Amino acid sequence: MRSIDAFLDILGYRASWAGIVRIALWTVLFLWLAGLMIPERARQDLFSTNVAGLPISPMITLESDPAFIRDVPLPEKGKHFRIAWISDSSSILYKPGAKLIDLTKMGDHKLLAVKTLEALRGLGLANAHIDLFLRVSLRCLETYTLTKLALERHPDLLIISVSPVFIFNNHAVFKGDSHFAKASAVWGKNIDTWPWLFLMPSPADHLWALLTHRFTVFSQAPVYAEEIDALKHDFWTSLFPPLKNTQNGEKEDSMTENSLVFWVIQRYLKGDLSVLLNDKNETVNSKWYRQVIRLSDFGENSFNHLIVRKTLETLKNSGVKAIIYIEQASQAMKDDPGAWAIYQHVKDTFRAYEKEYGSDKIRFIIDVPPDVLAKAVYVTDDDIHFEQEGDMDKFLAQQIFELSKEPEGTKNEH
Amino acid sequence: MSDALLNLFADVLEVDASKLNDNTSPDNTSQWDSLAAMGLVVAIEEKFGIQLNTKEIMKMTSIGLARETLRAKGVAV
Amino acid sequence: MKFNLDYNSASFFVDLLALTLLIIPLLWVFRKPLARHILYIFSGIYLLSFIAPRLAVFYLFYWLIVSALQRAVYITEHKAVSQPDNLSAAVVSRLVFWCAIILTLIPMLYWKIDEWSLVTFINLHANDTLALLNKTIWEIDLTRNIYAPIGLSFATFRALDLIIKTYLGLIGKLSVDRLLFYGFFPPVLVVGPIIEYEEISDKNDHPGVPAPDDLLNGGFRTAWGFFKVLFLTSLLQPSTMILSHYQGQDVLTIWIYLFVYTWFFYINFSGYSDIAIGLARLHGYKLKENFNNPFFARNVVEFWSGWHISLYRFARRNIFVPLGGYRKEKHIFAIACTMVAIALWHSLSPSMVVYGFYHAAGVIANRHFSEWRTKKGIKLDHPLAQALCIFVTYLFVGFAFPLITLPLGTAMSFYAALLGIT
Known part of the structure; x- marks a missing residue:
């Protein structure tokens, strides 16, 4: 390939500006034509088995798809009461003994949204439909992006669940590799989020976003990714003998998103892991979260504060009814008074927000009556995730039901 | 061709002197490998009756730089 | 952790x-x-x-x-x-x-x-x-x-x-x-x-802006590099499995996988160089080449002047020459030090020390062989002889590839499996 110069010399081709422009035009034409030849397919999601047959649409695409959300037809307004529900793993009801982050087995678990929908029907709101924006390890910035995306579909009501561990965590304002934290297409629409375009999405993210929105070849690429991998696999096995399944040496588990773990262990625990471990030297979820919540930054000029404010402003300006609820930590967190105090501080901060942004249309759920969680069962050694939600579904349904009765308003005056 | 240095390089590298100039370097002349370079050092030292030190040899990464180095040592090339 | x-x-x-x-x-x-x-x-x-x-x-x-x-x-x-x-x-x-x-x-x-x-x-x-x-x-x-x-x-x-x-x-x-x-x-x-x-x-006299031929060449070169890195290597990727799954495989299978692995490694690395050189060219900068058909080299010395050339050139200028490589009495010593230094640049590990000495031995043997050949007047111009040289060189070079990624102990057990010694 080093001889491109020589090769072009042989052809007698001389590069010219007109030639460069021609090549560029041909490329665009080719990409467009290639897009016409690809049958468009629906994007996959993680939760279709959980919501089969129910008026719930999982909205989020699989990892790293710059299209962000699946192309789901809007249910007719008026006929349905449309709820958009933004939440992280805390609204998954885990099967006992399951691994929390095993995304391949989502069908094993239940969803709080499903239970709440059933409870809503019990209350007589039979036409509820949920756009489910559910993604594990959602951070502050991703919540903002999802709020923007959810509002583009003009729901009747928006529910945002807030993780007390992460909402003010200034060591994890967003997840490093999350594409919702590189949402140039979303942030570009508002002048006040333009500075983010230079900070979080890299030049390649902009390029992908642009190509995804302009060319079918690119927008369909993530949909076909699995199939292409299978073709590559077939290519390999057709040529070469398969390997017998042996493994020499132990296979080590390693983290891909390693930064938060690094800061906690190397900076705050000075390399001393024992704080996070049980007698069997396994990492204990609750101990981990209690360390992580300590990284909360309540300063008014923290990035988290800025983003939470933007999220609330966006809600207020949209005029859409909203419920913002703090995920309720287990009482077991009191074993660590330091962590518990910070949890209370998170709640206090939201009480201040409630004063500023709360209205008859924007409802904050900061505490729940004790009996709501009396029958709740948390995952073993975990302060955040449920196995059984107690009466949380009924409680949320009641709140939604009450808000649904509020008169439809115009945009909040600002 | 009366350039003594070019002729010396041409002899050692077994390349026609007309193909050499001050920009000739190991990067653009495949004959100038480390074996040939060894021969070059010996040939230069013998022909001009001088002793080259490591720094001077390191500097001679092209014929032009070899010329410059030799001139600095008082050799008229 | x-x-x-x-x-x-x-x-x-x-x-x-x-x-x-x-x-x-x-x-x-x-x-x-x-x-x-x-x-x-x-x-x-x-x-x-x-x-x-x-x-x-x-x-x-x-x-x-x-x-x-x-x-x-x-x-x-x-x-x-x-x-x-x-x-x-x-x-x-x-x-x-x-x-x-x-x-x-x-x-x-x-x-x-x-x-x-x-x-x-x-x-x-x-x-x-x-x-x-x-x-x-x-x-x-x-x-x-x-x-x-x-x-x-x-x-x-x-x-x-x-x-x-x-x-x-x-x-x-x-x-x-x-x-x-x-x-x-x-x-x-x-x-x-x-x-x-x-x-x-x-x-x-760098003009500061690219000319049309810079854009054309740079564009093609970059595209070629991405094609190698994103597509070709992903086809050959399964070959890397052999380094962790060699135990219990047939000897022939290990050889085949090792063969593909060497190409995977080469295409991947040279692909990145293509992209770097191509992108620089898009900006109007002509960088020197970093690869020149290393797997078709006829001897180890030729391999090194075609493999990661920028490293080899660096080592020649700044390690080989100052160590007296151009002086007959220190030539061999300088070769050995240079090859070991090139190896250790990758990582300071026992397997890279072995890798360095292995290649040093190859270069020195090649020196002696060509001296002997010149003395005896043996020519290797026949196409078959050339092909044999290429094959032997490739075999010599490819055999050492696992040392680059495996720790020494694992590498030795890999070689045992490769040679059918159980």
């Missing part, structure tokens, strides 16, 4: 490609060298900060130190040359030169000797430094992965080459913008090639 420090260089190059589309038109605005240098320095820093801002901080710190060292070497060497009779000036010049070499090498050596401790040190302290500069950037940095100092081996050798050339009087005193431009020249930041300063200096 095992941290995964792997970084996929492809994402850096896609970023650079996207940024290139923006930079190229800007080059017509930034015609003055200073403006252009600043544009590239910012681009390099900006791109590095998408790996992690702390990495950009680290490199800024590193290259500013190199800049100071370069000046010191230039000033003292200049004084020593202009005052040939001043013995103390010569001593000072040497002393400063050696201090500069050692200081430039320290981070890389520290990394190769104790990776985790350097990784912890750099990540913590560079992040702390960011906290002093800007809170939001510090908060963004906290979300970025923890990495080893990506590209440091390449940066170190670029810096060393600069300092050595300054000491030899081949490069004058560089202004900070010129030096940082060399330090942050985006195409070569993460996986080389180890360019020399002359390749990007302004001296050859």
Whole structure:
């Protein structure tokens, strides 16, 4: 390939500006034509088995798809009461003994949204439909992006669940590799989020976003990714003998998103892991979260504060009814008074927000009556995730039901 | 061709002197490998009756730089 | 707790490609060298900060130190040359030169000797430094992965080459913008090639803007590189499994996988070089080649002048020659040291020591063989003889590939399996 110069010399081709422009035009034409030849397919999601047959649409695409959300037809307004529900793993009801982050087995678990929908029907709101924006390890910035995306579909009501561990965590304002934290297409629409375009999405993210929105070849690429991998696999096995399944040496588990773990262990625990471990030297979820919540930054000029404010402003300006609820930590967190105090501080901060942004249309759920969680069962050694939600579904349904009765308003005056 | 240095390089590298100039370097002349370079050092030292030190040899990464180095040592090339 | 420090260089190059589309038109605005240098320095820093801002901080710190060292070497060497009779000036010049070499090498050596401790040190302290500069950037940095100092081996050798050339009087005193431009020249930041300063200096009447043929060639070259790195290598990727799954496989299977693995490795590495060279060309810079059909080399020496050429050239200029490689009595010693140094540049591990000596033995054997051949008047011009040479060289070179990635013990057990010894 080093001889491109020589090769072009042989052809007698001389590069010219007109030639460069021609090549560029041909490329665009080719990409467009290639897009016409690809049958468009629906994007996959993680939760279709959980919501089969129910008026719930999982909205989020699989990892790293710059299209962000699946192309789901809007249910007719008026006929349905449309709820958009933004939440992280805390609204998954885990099967006992399951691994929390095993995304391949989502069908094993239940969803709080499903239970709440059933409870809503019990209350007589039979036409509820949920756009489910559910993604594990959602951070502050991703919540903002999802709020923007959810509002583009003009729901009747928006529910945002807030993780007390992460909402003010200034060591994890967003997840490093999350594409919702590189949402140039979303942030570009508002002048006040333009500075983010230079900070979080890299030049390649902009390029992908642009190509995804302009060319079918690119927008369909993530949909076909699995199939292409299978073709590559077939290519390999057709040529070469398969390997017998042996493994020499132990296979080590390693983290891909390693930064938060690094800061906690190397900076705050000075390399001393024992704080996070049980007698069997396994990492204990609750101990981990209690360390992580300590990284909360309540300063008014923290990035988290800025983003939470933007999220609330966006809600207020949209005029859409909203419920913002703090995920309720287990009482077991009191074993660590330091962590518990910070949890209370998170709640206090939201009480201040409630004063500023709360209205008859924007409802904050900061505490729940004790009996709501009396029958709740948390995952073993975990302060955040449920196995059984107690009466949380009924409680949320009641709140939604009450808000649904509020008169439809115009945009909040600002 | 009366350039003594070019002729010396041409002899050692077994390349026609007309193909050499001050920009000739190991990067653009495949004959100038480390074996040939060894021969070059010996040939230069013998022909001009001088002793080259490591720094001077390191500097001679092209014929032009070899010329410059030799001139600095008082050799008229 | 095992941290995964792997970084996929492809994402850096896609970023650079996207940024290139923006930079190229800007080059017509930034015609003055200073403006252009600043544009590239910012681009390099900006791109590095998408790996992690702390990495950009680290490199800024590193290259500013190199800049100071370069000046010191230039000033003292200049004084020593202009005052040939001043013995103390010569001593000072040497002393400063050696201090500069050692200081430039320290981070890389520290990394190769104790990776985790350097990784912890750099990540913590560079992040702390960011906290002093800007809170939001510090908060963004906290979300970025923890990495080893990506590209440091390449940066170190670029810096060393600069300092050595300054000491030899081949490069004058560089202004900070010129030096940082060399330090942050985006195409070569993460996986080389180890360019020399002359390749990007302004001296050859560089017009500052690319010509149509630069765009055409650079564009094709970049596309070819991406095709290799993203498509071809992904087809051959399963071959890498053999390094962890060789036990209990048929001998023939291991050989086949090893064969494909060597091509995977070559296509991957040379693909990145194609992208780097292609992208540089898009900006109007002609970098030297980094590969030249190494697997069709007829002997080991030819292999090394076709494999990672920029490293080989660096080693020849700065290790082989100063060790007396051009003196008959030290020739063999210099070859051995150079090959071991090339090997250890990859990592300071026992398997790379073996790798270095293995290749040194190959080069020395080749020297003796060609001397013997010349003496006996044996010619290898027949196509079959040539083909045999290529095959034997490939076999020799490919056999050592597992040493590059496997620890010595595992490599030995791999070779046992490869040779059917159970």
